[in-house]
Structures are given as C-alpha cells and as structure tokens.
Amino acid sequence: MTAAVARGLRAFGRFWWEFIVGDTPELFVATLVVIAVSLALASLHVVPVIVVPAVAVVAVLWSAARGRVRPRAED
Amino acid sequence: MKASEWVLVLAVFGASAVEMVEALTIVLAAGTSRGWRSALEGAASALAVLTAIVVLVGVPLIHYVPIDLLRVIVGALLLTLGLNWLRKAWLRASGHKALHDEDKIFAETVEELSHDGPVRPQRDAVGFAVAFKGVFLEGTEVVLIVISLGASQGRLGLAAAAAAAAALVVIVVGAIVARQLSKVPENAIKLTVGVMLSSFGIFWVGEGTGVHWPGADAFLLVLVAVFAACSALAIPWLRRSSPAQLGATT
Numbered sequence: 001m002t003a004a005v006a007r008g009l010r011a012f013g014r015f016w017w018e019f020i021v022g023d024t025p026e027l028f029v030a031t032l033v034v035i036a037v038s039l040a041l042a043s044l045h046v047v048p049v050i051v052v053p054a055v056a057v058v059a060v061l062w063s064a065a066r067g068r069v070r071p072r073a074e075d
Numbered sequence: 076m077k078a079s080e081w082v083l084v085l086a087v088f089g090a091s092a093v094e095m096v097e098a099l100t101i102v103l104a105a106g107t108s109r110g111w112r113s114a115l116e117g118a119a120s121a122l123a124v125l126t127a128i129v130v131l132v133g134v135p136l137i138h139y140v141p142i143d144l145l146r147v148i149v150g151a152l153l154l155t156l157g158l159n160w161l162r163k164a165w166l167r168a169s170g171h172k173a174l175h176d177e178d179k180i181f182a183e184t185v186e187e188l189s190h191d192g193p194v195r196p197q198r199d200a201v202g203f204a205v206a207f208k209g210v211f212l213e214g215t216e217v218v219l220i221v222i223s224l225g226a227s228q229g230r231l232g233l234a235a236a237a238a239a240a241a242a243l244v245v246i247v248v249g250a251i252v253a254r255q256l257s258k259v260p261e262n263a264i265k266l267t268v269g270v271m272l273s274s275f276g277i278f279w280v281g282e283g284t285g286v287h288w289p290g291a292d293a294f295l296l297v298l299v300a301v302f303a304a305c306s307a308l309a310i311p312w313l314r315r316s317s318p319a320q321l322g323a324t325t
Contacts, residue, residue: 019215019216020152020155022159024158024159024162027155027158027159027162028155030158031151031154031155031158031276032151034151034154034276034277034280035147035150035151035280035284038280038281038284038286039284039285041286042281042284042285042286043285045287048281048286049281049286049287049288049289049294052277052280052281052286053277053298053301056154056158056273056276056277057301057302057305059158060158060161060162060165060273060305061305061309063158063162064161064162064165064166064309064313065313067162067166067171067172068166068171068313068316068317069171069172069317069318
C-alpha cells in the first residue's frame with residue numbers, strides 16, 4: 001500500500017516536473033530570476049518596469065538561440 | 076470589460092482552442108478506429124474531470140491564498156508556460172522545429188490503435204482510454220491557465236467560460252470539417268497565446284512583488300506589444316540560420 005502511494009507520488013512529481021521544467025530548465029530558472037529581480041527592485045519606480053520584462057525577453061531569446069538546429073560539421 | 080479582462084479572454088480562448096484541436100485529433104482517431112461511443116465517453120469523462128479540477132482547485136485558491144502570494148505563484152507559472160510557448164512557436168515559424176501536423180498525428184494514432192486487438196461493439200476500453208488520455212493531457216495546460224488567470228484577477232468564471240467557448244467552437248468546427256484540422260493556423264495561435272501568457276506572467280509577478288506598473292492594468296498592452304515586437308524580430312533572425320536557409324545558400 002505505502003509502496004503504491006510512493007509510486008503514485010513519484011509519478012505525480014515527475015509529471016509536474018516534466019510539465020513545468022521539461023527540456024527547457026533555463027526558462028524555469030529565468031522565471032525565478034524574474035521574481036528575484038522584481039522583489040529586489042520593486043521599491044524603485046522606473047527601473048523594474050524596464051528591467052523585469054527585459055530579463056524575460058533576454059531569457060527566451062537565449063533559449064530559442066540554444067534550440068536552433070545546428071548544421072553538422074563537415075567530416 | 077477592462078483591458079486586462081479582454082487579454083484574459085483572448086489568452087484563455089486561444090490556449091484552449093490550440094489544445095482542443097490537438098485533443099480532437101486524438102478523439103477523432105479513437106472514434107474512427109475503435110468506435111464513436113467509447114471515444115466520446117472517454118472525451119466527456121476527461122472534460123468532466125478537468126472541470127472538477129477547476130472548481131476544486133480554483134475556488135479555494137481565490138478565497139484562502141493571500142492575493143500577493145497568489146499573483147507571484149500564478150505569474151511565475153504563466154511566465155514559464157508563456158516563454159515555452161513563445162520559444163516553441165519561434166522555432167517552428169523559423170524552420171528549426173517541425174510544425175505540428177494533425178494529419179500525421181491522426182494517421183499515426185489510427186495505425187497504433189489498429190494493433191490493439193478487436194474492437195468491442197458496445198464499450199471499447201482502448202478507445203475510451205485513448206480519448207480520455209488525449210483530452211485530459213491536452214486539457215491540463217488549459218486548466219492551469221484558466222485557474223492562474225482566473226484566480227489572479229478574481230474572474231475564474233470568465234476564464235472558464237472562455238475556455239469552454241473555445242472547446243465548443245473547436246468541437247463544432249471539428250464535427251463539420253472532420254479531418255481538416257491541419258488547416259488550423261496552430262502555430263500562429265500558439266505564438267499569440269505565448270505573447271499573452273508571457274505578458275500576464277510578468278505583469279502578475281510585478282504586481283505581487285510590489286512593482287508599480289505605469290497605467291496599472293493598461294500596462295499589460297505595453298507588455299503584449301513588447302513581446303509581439305520581440306517575436307517579429309526574433310523569427311526572421313532565427314530563420315537566417317534555419318536548415319532550409321543554410322541549404323539554399325550553400
């Protein structure tokens with residue numbers, strides 16, 4: 001019974017890990033950075049309005065650049 | 076309706092439409108190869124479970140979780156989903172990733188199901204399970220988006236209604252055109268939804284952590300414009316290094 005529960009919990013955890021992190025952990029990390037930057041700069045007026053979206057934009061650009069199909073090197 | 080509510084409706088409607096097209100393809104394949112009764116029962120059961128999740132998780136979230144914490148959590152979730160959708164849509168639009176092909180998925184699912192033994196005339200467990208799984212897995216993302224956007228703005232009913240409307244439109248159109256689902260401009264919808272989810276994600280993380288957005292809710296439209304402009308620049312930039320482009324220039 002407990003083994004079945006543990007298996008179920010593991011499967012549940014794996015499902016959510018795959019769903020949220022999956023094969024783009026850099027975007028998950030970027031989200032955590034966005035939260036941290038937002039918390040750190042919230043008291044400043046204009047700076048977070050520019051910096052917080054900029055962090056997300058840079059992250060997705062970098063992740064997409066990493067996801068490009070690269071041509072195979074000539075043998 | 077406020078600007079943020081319009082964006083909410085559009086985002087949920089688009090996300091639900093894309094996921095339901097994918098789910099409908101699987102249900103059509105299950106129905107064609109294993110019988111319609113079991114496939115439709117499987118799809119209806121999955122929709123019932125997804126609705127129950129929205130009610131059981133979404134309503135307590137609105138009532139019992141402090142609003143700022145809720146906004147940071149749902150903002151983070153929306154931002155992660157949105158950035159992933161954007162990335163995938165950019166890579167597909169620029170030729171670095173294959174477009175989602177509903178005709179191919181339909182053919183593959185029918186082929187797989189044809190190896191699963193004889194079809195039972197009344198209730199076919201295989202057809203039921205495949206349709207249930209297809210609708211449930213595709214619908215989970217929609218449920219997350221409905222709960223996140225609905226709970227953070229206190230408009231769970233509006234978000235659920237937008238998702239249900241999209242599902243209904245896809246079902247009606249799917250019933251009429253049957254196997255023409257590959258004609259749906261799925262990547263363009265995915266790109267649009269990615270822009271909206273990312274904008275909402277940034278907006279709610281900022282609200283929850285105390286950032287003062289100029290113009291309050293209206294700043295969402297600025298964020299949408301930023302992510303849309305970024306997409307307009309990123310896709311041609313990525314296309315320059317796509318396999319087709321490199322092949323044409325070498």
